[in-house]
Amino acid sequence: MSFKIAIIGAGSVGFTKKLFTDILCVPEFKDIEFALTDVSEHNLQMIKAILDRIVEANRLPTRVTATTDRRKALEGARYVISCVRVGGLEAYADDIRIPLKYGIDQCVGDTICAGGILYGQRNIPVILDFCKDMREVAETNVKFLNYANPMAMNTWAAIEYGKVDTVGLCHGVQHGAEQIAEVLGAKSTQELDYVCSGINHQTWFIDLRLNGRPIGKDELVAAFEAHPVYSRQEKLRIDVLKRFGVYSTESNGHLSEYLPWYRKRPDEITRWIDMSDWIHGETGGYLRYSTETRNWFETEYPQFLEAASKPIDQAKRSNEHASHILEALETNRVYRGHFNVKNNGVITNLPQDAIIESPGFVDRFGINMAAGITLPEACAATCIASINVQRMSVHAAISGDIDLLKLAVLHDPLVGAVSTPEEVWQMVDEMVVAQAAWLPQYAHAVPAARERLSTSQVKTREWAGAARRSVRSIEELRAEKAALKQAG
Known part of the structure; x- marks a missing residue:
């Protein structure tokens, strides 16, 4: 199988590594592409180096890219995973x-x-930007997997207003x-x-x-x-x-x-x-x-x-x-x-x-x-x-x-x-x-x-x-x- 997974907020280094290794435990997924994106170039380069090392150590054909250009990362993605923390x-x-x-x-x-309500106010405009990009440049039936809190508010906004197939x-x-x-x-x-x-x-x-x-x-x-x-x-x-x-x-x-x-x-x-x-x-x-x-x-x-x-x-x-x-x-x-x-x-x-x-x-x-x-x-x-x-x-x-x-x-x-x-x-x-x-x-x-x-x-x-x-x-x-x- 060959498809693309985009991870937004991939600078959440430990969690991104866990998702990455979990997904590569599925034998059919060795040929897929991971597109990492984050607002922090520093964090992106750290996590990319870790994931590249995993790919090399396991002799996998898996491709890993990293960019601060979110829209580029989402191009052609079949799945998009979000683990962002807006405002840090x-x-x-x-x-x-x-x-x-x-x-x-x-x-x-x-x-x-x-705190959670204000966290949602920071997240929701960004979530809607994610959804707009997904509708425009990702695969037609892209699925959005949201891990970011506040879970219910983010998922509610993505489904109701972002119009993207979303699961929290x-x-x-x-x-x-x-x-x-x-x-x-x-x-x-x-x-x-x-x-x-x-x-x-x-x-x-x-x-x-x-x-x-x-x-x-x-x-x-x-x-x-x-x-x-x-x-x-x-x-x-x-x-x-x-x-x-x-x-x-x-x-x-x-x-x-x-x-x-x-x-x-x-x-x-x-x-x-x-x-x-x-x-x-x-x-x-x-x-x-x-x-x-x-x-x-x-x-x-x-x-x-x-x-x-x-x-x-x-x-x-x-x-x-x-x-x-x-x-x-x-x-x-x-x-x-x-x-x-x-x-x-x-x-x-x-x-x-x-x-x-x-x-x-x-x-x-x-x-x-x-x-x-x-x-x-x-x-x-x-x-x-x-x-x-x-x-x-x-x-x-x-x-x-x-x-x-x-x-x-x-x-x-x-x-x-x-x-x-x-x-x-x-x-x-x-x-x-x-x-x-x-x-x-x-x-x-x-x-x-x-x-x-x-x-x-x-x-x-x-x-x-x-x-x-x-x-x-x-x-x-x-x-x-x-x-x-x-x-x-």
Whole structure:
């Protein structure tokens, strides 16, 4: 087989390498072309060198090109994968820093909440540019695989306004299944059969079977509470399981910021999170982790390049959906996974226009979703609250309506639990002004927002958050890695 895959945001070096090696685990794909594109020439050259080294080490005919000219990369592409982070860490820092001034403490801030909504405002105009280029220069039936957050908003915009065949992909379901298999004593996730459905980052294991035996709420709660690690790291997640009756896919830290109950006061935050790793609820945890990862990669690049000389191990193919979807579409080997698509009746008690995440099967006819799923009422209610925020956020990003953007933020569950309308209005003005370089649709609104900020009487505070950690230096990371290696 010979076709072209374009990867936008290929400068996300570690993730691009994973996708690349996964795809080359499919024997029929050795003759394909990978076209890498990114706004950073520096990152592009680093990842191209790594991928070239992999191709050379495995004696493959695979072609790898790299260009900052996105349109050139998309020419003739059959598949386009996006893993972009519009605004980079600079804009992301504002997604965390500014809401903290108004008492909103986020762990990740990339899906909803104040940070996630502004992240969507930066992404959506760029997503629509991607789609325009795909319609004009890619293969006629190009498929867009979006890995970038905010997943639901980006996918919603690409389908509804970009008019491109799009699927959103995430790995939260797989990670949740791995946890469940572990606490139940399964040898692997192969023993676990499950139906997981909802919206991205709020997906629910509504049916669980271990070797064919149904697993109920009480057994699952007992298994998690007995686990020596998860009982401490996933306290909030276990509490939701007890109250809702089903387990959520998302990590303790992620789930905490989608709900109005657990991060509304500093003392409540410290009660429900765990500081052993960023993902369990640390204030700005993913921002710290991303900063450290970038610094580490830049310093340790020669080691990453050397590691690329090893043969591809097909046994280490990851459970990221992309390679399996491409394999199913091109070879007709059926793949079952969980995909982000427009609802259209798949989940009976969620809005039809929403982007849902639910089980589906892929073969040469495309992605075929299992329809007619009904969520437990509490799960549906929680999802609908987020869907309403997502819908307003997408419409605001398309129209450049700053008042609608403020209403979207106001209706966010955690924002509403913490902030007054006056605080929300000022916070959005401050975020739009700070991020104006990445928000072209709000250019007309920035001068008035800046003027309102100059005369505002709303009080703020400089606050690091309830559970903030400093970014570790390269030396600290090296010492920690050495200690773990010695201990293990």
